[in-house]
Amino acid sequence: MHGNGKIFVNVHGKTVKLLNFAKTDSRMAQAEKPTIMDIARITGLSKGTVDRVLHNRGEVSKKSYEAVMNAISELGYEPNVYASMLARGTSHSIAVFMPQDVPGSFWDLAAAGIDKPRDPLLTKGVTIKHFGYDPTDEDSLQVAAQRARESKPSGVVIAPMFRSSTAVITEELRGLGIPYVFIDSKIDDPGYLAYFGMPMYRSGYLCADQLTGGRHVDGVLVVRIQRDVNRKSDPTINRRAGFMDYIHEHCPDCVIHSLLINPADTQGIEKAMDEFFDAHPEIRHIAMFNSRVNVLAPWLEKHPQRGRRVVGFDNLEANMQALSRGTVSVLICQHPDEQVSLAVQALLERIVLGKHPARRDNFMHMDILTRYNVDFY
Amino acid sequence: MHGNGKIFVNVHGKTVKLLNFAKTDSRMAQAEKPTIMDIARITGLSKGTVDRVLHNRGEVSKKSYEAVMNAISELGYEPNVYASMLARGTSHSIAVFMPQDVPGSFWDLAAAGIDKPRDPLLTKGVTIKHFGYDPTDEDSLQVAAQRARESKPSGVVIAPMFRSSTAVITEELRGLGIPYVFIDSKIDDPGYLAYFGMPMYRSGYLCADQLTGGRHVDGVLVVRIQRDVNRKSDPTINRRAGFMDYIHEHCPDCVIHSLLINPADTQGIEKAMDEFFDAHPEIRHIAMFNSRVNVLAPWLEKHPQRGRRVVGFDNLEANMQALSRGTVSVLICQHPDEQVSLAVQALLERIVLGKHPARRDNFMHMDILTRYNVDFY
DNA sequence: TTTAATTCCGTGCACGGTAACGGAAAAATT
DNA sequence: AATTTTTCCGTTACCGTGCACGGAATTAAA
Numbered sequence: 163m164h165g166n167g168k169i170f171v172n173v174h175g176k177t178v179k180l181l182n183f184a185k186t187d188s189r190m191a192q193a194e195k196p197t198i199m200d201i202a203r204i205t206g207l208s209k210g211t212v213d214r215v216l217h218n219r220g221e222v223s224k225k226s227y228e229a230v231m232n233a234i235s236e237l238g239y240e241p242n243v244y245a246s247m248l249a250r251g252t253s254h255s256i257a258v259f260m261p262q263d264v265p266g267s268f269w270d271l272a273a274a275g276i277d278k279p280r281d282p283l284l285t286k287g288v289t290i291k292h293f294g295y296d297p298t299d300e301d302s303l304q305v306a307a308q309r310a311r312e313s314k315p316s317g318v319v320i321a322p323m324f325r326s327s328t329a330v331i332t333e334e335l336r337g338l339g340i341p342y343v344f345i346d347s348k349i350d351d352p353g354y355l356a357y358f359g360m361p362m363y364r365s366g367y368l369c370a371d372q373l374t375g376g377r378h379v380d381g382v383l384v385v386r387i388q389r390d391v392n393r394k395s396d397p398t399i400n401r402r403a404g405f406m407d408y409i410h411e412h413c414p415d416c417v418i419h420s421l422l423i424n425p426a427d428t429q430g431i432e433k434a435m436d437e438f439f440d441a442h443p444e445i446r447h448i449a450m451f452n453s454r455v456n457v458l459a460p461w462l463e464k465h466p467q468r469g470r471r472v473v474g475f476d477n478l479e480a481n482m483q484a485l486s487r488g489t490v491s492v493l494i495c496q497h498p499d500e501q502v503s504l505a506v507q508a509l510l511e512r513i514v515l516g517k518h519p520a521r522r523d524n525f526m527h528m529d530i531l532t533r534y535n536v537d538f539y
Numbered sequence: 540m541h542g543n544g545k546i547f548v549n550v551h552g553k554t555v556k557l558l559n560f561a562k563t564d565s566r567m568a569q570a571e572k573p574t575i576m577d578i579a580r581i582t583g584l585s586k587g588t589v590d591r592v593l594h595n596r597g598e599v600s601k602k603s604y605e606a607v608m609n610a611i612s613e614l615g616y617e618p619n620v621y622a623s624m625l626a627r628g629t630s631h632s633i634a635v636f637m638p639q640d641v642p643g644s645f646w647d648l649a650a651a652g653i654d655k656p657r658d659p660l661l662t663k664g665v666t667i668k669h670f671g672y673d674p675t676d677e678d679s680l681q682v683a684a685q686r687a688r689e690s691k692p693s694g695v696v697i698a699p700m701f702r703s704s705t706a707v708i709t710e711e712l713r714g715l716g717i718p719y720v721f722i723d724s725k726i727d728d729p730g731y732l733a734y735f736g737m738p739m740y741r742s743g744y745l746c747a748d749q750l751t752g753g754r755h756v757d758g759v760l761v762v763r764i765q766r767d768v769n770r771k772s773d774p775t776i777n778r779r780a781g782f783m784d785y786i787h788e789h790c791p792d793c794v795i796h797s798l799l800i801n802p803a804d805t806q807g808i809e810k811a812m813d814e815f816f817d818a819h820p821e822i823r824h825i826a827m828f829n830s831r832v833n834v835l836a837p838w839l840e841k842h843p844q845r846g847r848r849v850v851g852f853d854n855l856e857a858n859m860q861a862l863s864r865g866t867v868s869v870l871i872c873q874h875p876d877e878q879v880s881l882a883v884q885a886l887l888e889r890i891v892l893g894k895h896p897a898r899r900d901n902f903m904h905m906d907i908l909t910r911y912n913v914d915f916y
Numbered sequence: 917t918t919t920a921a922t923t924c925c926g927t928g929c930a931c932g933g934t935a936a937c938g939g940a941a942a943a944a945t946t
Numbered sequence: 947a948a949t950t951t952t953t954c955c956g957t958t959a960c961c962g963t964g965c966a967c968g969g970a971a972t973t974a975a976a
Contacts, residue, residue, distance in 0.1 A: 197932055208956045213934060221954060243663055244624040245932035248961050282888065283660035286620055361915060368911040375752050376868075491753075511659065525915045530907035534745040538738060538902045574962055585926045590964065598924060622962035625931050 196237040204237070205229040216241065243515060247287075255289045256509055257315035258502065259306055259331075260345075261323060262294025266479050268453040268498060269297075272321070272346075275502030284510045291315070297323045298389065307331050317509035318342040319502065322349050323397075341512050343505040346498070347397060348523075356508045356519045360496035360526050362397075365475070366404025366451065368528055372492045373447050373473045374413065381417040382409065382447040383438065387425045387454045398451040401475075405449065419445065425454065435461045448472045456480035459489045477531065477539060485536050493531040495539075501526060573614040581614070582606040593618065620892065624664075632666045633886055634692035635879065636683055636708075637722075638700060639671025643856055645830040645875060646674075649698070649723075652879030661887045668692070674700045675766065684708050694886035695719040696879065699726050700774075718889050720882040723875070724774060725900075733885045733896045737873035737903050739774075742852070743781025743828065745905055749869045750824050750850045751790065758794040759786065759824040760815065764802045764831045775828040778852075782826065796822065802831065812838045825849045833857035836866045854908065854916060862913050870908040872916075878903060 198216075202209045207226055214222050215230040222230075233239070258276060263269040276292055279285035291313055293306040303324055310318070318335055320342055322328040328349050335342050341355040348357045373382060384405070388396070409416050419442060423434050435458070439445065446469050450458070455474025462472065470491075474481060477495040484490040504524070511517040531539060575593075579586045584603055591599045592607040599607075610616070635653060640646040653669055656662035668690055670683040680701055687695070695712055697719055699705040709728050712719050718732040725734045750759060761782070765773070786793050796819060800811050812835070816822070823846050827835070832851025839849065847868075851858060854872040861867040881901070888894040908916060 199932080209933075210935080210957075211955055214955085217934085219935090223954060226954080242625065242932050243660060244621045245961090246934080247621040248619065248625055248963090249932075249934045251934090251961070281658040281660055282892070283620060283658060364911065364914070368909070371909065371911050515659070527906070527915045528912040529904070530909070530912065532745070532748065532907070534741065534748050535905040535907065537741070538904045576962080586963080587926055587928095587965080588924080591925085594964085596965095600924060603924085619962050622931090623964075625933090625961090626963040626965085628931070628964090 195242075196239045197242070198239075200237060201230060201233045201239055204233045247514070253287055253289075254316040254510070254513060255291060255313050256317045256319065256506055257310040257313060258290060258292045258319040258506075259303065259310070260292065260294060260319075260321045260502075261297035262292075263297075268476055268478065269294075269321075271476070271478060272498035272502050275499030276506070278499065278503060280503050280507045281510070284507070284514060288510060290506060295323075300324045300327050303327045303331075315340065316513050319505045319509065320344055321346040325349050341509060343508055345501040345505045354522075355512055356505070356522055356524060358501040358504050358508075358524045358526060360528065362400035363404040365494055365496070365528055366401035366406075367408045368404075368530075369401070369449055369451070369473050369475070369494055370405045370408035370412070372494065372530065373449050373471055374409075374416075375471070376412070378413055379416050379447055381419060381442065381445050382449060383419045383421060383442070383445050385421045385423065385448060385450050385458060386452075387423045387431070387450070387457060388452060389425060401451045405451070425457065431457060432461055435465075439465070446470045450474045452476075453478055453481065455490055455493070456484050459484040459487075462489050463487070477529075482531070482536050482539070485531060485533050488533055491532065493536075495529040495531055496526050497529070572619075573616045574619070575616075577614060578607060578610045578616055581610045624891070628664075630664055630666075631693040631887070631890060632668060632690050633694045633696065633883055634687040634690060635667060635669045635696040635883075636680065636687070637669065637671060637696075637698045637879075638674035639669075640674075645853055645855065646671075646698075648853070648855060649875035649879050652876030653883070655876065655880060657880050657884045658887070661884070661891060665887060667883060672700075677701045677704050680704045680708075692717065693890050694732075696882045696886065697721055698723040702726050718886060720885055722878040722882050731899070732889055733882070733899055733901060735878040735881050735885075735901045735903060737905065739777035740781040742871055742873070742905055743778035743783075744785045745781075745907075746778070746826055746828070746850050746852070746871055747782045747785035747789070749871065749907065750826050750848055751786075751793075752848070753789070756790050756793050756824055758796060758819065758822050759826060760796045760798060760819070760822050762798045762800065762825060762827050762835060763829075764800045764808070764827070764834060765829060766802060778828045782828070802834065808834060809838055812842075816842070823847045827851045829853075830855055830858065832867055832870070833861050836861040836864075839866050840864070854906075859908070859913050859916070862908060862910050865910055868909065870913075872906040872908055873903050874906070 198209050198212050201207075201212045205212070205226065207230065211222060211226055212230050214220070215227055216234075260272055261269045262273070273292055273294075276290050279290075291310070293310045295306040296302040304327060318331075318340060320328060320331070322344060329351065332342055332349075332351050332353065336353045342353075343355050344351075344357040344359070346359050347362075348354065348359065373379075384402075406418065409418060419438070421434055421438055423431055446467065448458070448471070450473070453474070453476035455472065456478060458472070459480075462470075472490045473492045473494070474490055475494050475496075476498070477493060481490065481493055485493055508519045511519070529539075575586045575589050578584075578589045582589070582603065584607065588599060588603055589607050591597070592604055593611075637649055638646045639650075650669055650671075653667050656667075668687070670687045672683040673679040681704060695708075695717060697705060697708070699721060705726050706728065709719055709726075709730065713730045719730075720732050721728075721734040721736070723736050724739075725731065725736065750756075761779070783795065786795060796815070798811055798815055800808055823844065825835070825848070827850070830851070830853035832849065833855060835849070836857075839847075849867045850869045850871070851867055852871050852873070853875070854870060858867065858870055862870055885896045888896070906916075
């Protein structure tokens with residue numbers, strides 16, 4: 163058996179000669195899909211009328227409307243997206259409201275999703291604009307919204323940090339019929355198109371399981387590095403709840419220590435950790451619920467200890483490096499960039515194809531990263 | 540602050556009124572992208588000639604060719620895909636050669652990727668045909684190839700089980716200029732467009748780490764359930780190597796037991812396991828390298844044991860159920876369906892958009908699944 | 917030089933839908 | 947009955963490419 167176009171094969175004991183592949187003929191079969199003209203012919207109307215029906219633009223009598231609808235479902239007509247895109251001129255813009263942060267941060271990671279759409283064809287001719295706001299400043303969201311208004315978006319992606327301000331925006335969007343998608347978290351809202359996020363409670367549960375390895379543990383340390391400790395809306399609060407519940411269920415007598423650190427104060431980290439471990443040298447299990455586990459890395463590497471386990475969240479570059487070095491044992495990742503690209507995808511499918519997402523609430527998979535599978539992430 | 544179109548915001552201490560969102564105007568800006576006609580005008584040629592240049596169809600003088608090329612790069616022209624698709628009639632077919640197996644099996648899982656393309660617009664009007672073959676019968680691949688030839692594919696996806704037969708096919712495809720992509724594994728080949736697969740050695744390494752939890756272990760059991768034990772091309776051989784290396788490196792004195800079972804013989808499983816654990820009751824760590832860990836589930840559930848750890852591969856439905864029940868501790872997954880859809884995507888981008896994949900060899904991420912994150916998979 | 921063969925290029929229709937425009941028909945008003 | 951308004955619909959000019967066809971210009975053969 164060899165190449166060169168002569169191929170013989172043994173089929174049921176007989177030697178059979180096979181044909182060759184033919185040069186691709188892309189002008190084939192054609193499948194004869196019904197077009198808008200077919201509908202027009204059948205109903206005795208013109209394609210203009212059919213088009214009006216298809217787009218609910220009115221100016222159509224009830225009789226013809228129904229005739230067209232019937233013909234459509236009878237023939238199984240579906241519009242040719244390419245022709246539609248071509249004729250329409252293909253210019254949509256999508257506004258993304260997300261907190262904006264320093265390079266390498268969680269939200270910076272999410273922003274990366276803007277530039278890698280899932281669907282190159284859908285995204286052609288669509289401009290996606292990122293309107294960043296300060297997650298600690300409610301007014302900054304409104305300022306961002308203001309700038310966004312000028313771009314007249316056909317769809318909006320929102321990572322809602324502020325309940326009431328977000329509600330104001332979504333109400334306005336609803337009024338205009340502009341679809342919007344929540345990512346990361348969502349607020350009570352009657353009209354969002356879809357939501358993409360992580361199951362926070364479950365992620366805490368998973369975190370605890372990864373930290374303890376399913377075995378009994380005497381004590382764990384939870385490090386909380388966050389600016390505003392008293393913020394009403396700590397995004398990781400459910401995660402913490404899940405973590406606690408797991409521990410209570412699986413190791414009822416495990417002591418959970420908590421360490422609060424202000425990120426602004428770099429000295430404070432060293433000091434707090436020193437103090438804590440002077441008092442509790444036996445603790446070997448450390449968890450963090452936000453994406454900043456990397457800031458612990460320097461201290462951890464200065465104070466190595468056998469059998470220590472550190473679990474954190476999110477695939478920030480700095481986190482993954484700490485993981486590779488073995489400083490962090492496990493990272494639980496939620497693909498913030500994918501959340502964004504899925505959100506954009508959902509919007510475009512809605513806007514361009516008129517398709518509703520299969521599920522409204524979509525929970526992302528939680529990836530478990532260790533030093534042994536981080537390379538291919 | 541409330542809805543109703545009146546929005547005031549505090550900016551730097553001043554209260555500012557914000558405008559409202561405007562009704563989306565999709566007929567905006569238009570970006571004025573250069574068209575084929577612009578190129579024609581500039582070069583003083585006609586669009587026919589420009590088109591010939593764009594598609595390398597010859598019948599163009601060197602002078603005009605270069606003129607067109609220059610104009611293209613000067614204007615930054617890129618073709619309007621929608622117009623192109625519309626005019627061309629959008630009919631491509633892609634042939635997928637994959638082993639075909641019973642429902643719920645690994646290859647059945649992979650086949651699912653055929654129906655969920657990443658890119659709905661790209662895939663419109665493309666027919667993807669699955670040509671299954673028997674992974675134990677080399678001739679069956681050729682028979683499948685024969686059937687595939689008749690469909691005149693524009694691109695081919697191959698999961699190569701047989702080195703030489705695959706080489707025959709790819710040589711023919713190369714001669715015809717039909718691009719092909721390998722999935723799962725690849726053979727030495729000078730012309731494949733891309734490869735999507737799992738890093739097998741590393742997956743074994745990861746498996747060992749998940750099994751031992753990074754701790755010392757006295758002994759592990761490797762169960763091998765496979766039909767043809769002496770097959771030259773055991774696809775999991777590198778995985779086993781990675782596993783072994785990890786154990787040797789991390790637990791030099793760990794005893795690795797191996798149990799060989801014929802899958803056809805259901806009785807054999809019970810018996811073999813009974814016999815083994817009669818002789819080695821202390822063993823609590825079990826690993827399997829192919830996707831059939833679920834066949835161990837009945838025995839494991841009949842003989843529960845505290846602290847037992849079982850690690851297997853691939854997200855078959857049966858495996859995930861065993862995971863949910865806690866029978867299996869960890870599954871390492873490689874997304875066979877994604878391999879397929881990525882392969883198809885790469886082909887289409889090549890065929891339709893003329894775009895080459897960013898990387899030729901693409902290793903999929905290895906997902907770690909436990910009972911706590913399997914729900915959102 | 918005439919004729920035949922190449923080489924190269926322009927023209928024009930098709931692809932399926934969009935939406936502006938204007939007009940016929942029906943209904944409402946005077 | 948004449949006029950205005952409204953409702954409804956057909957016509958038509960695109961959108962940007964693909965490609966077949968035929969013809970002009972150039973070269974080779976006679």
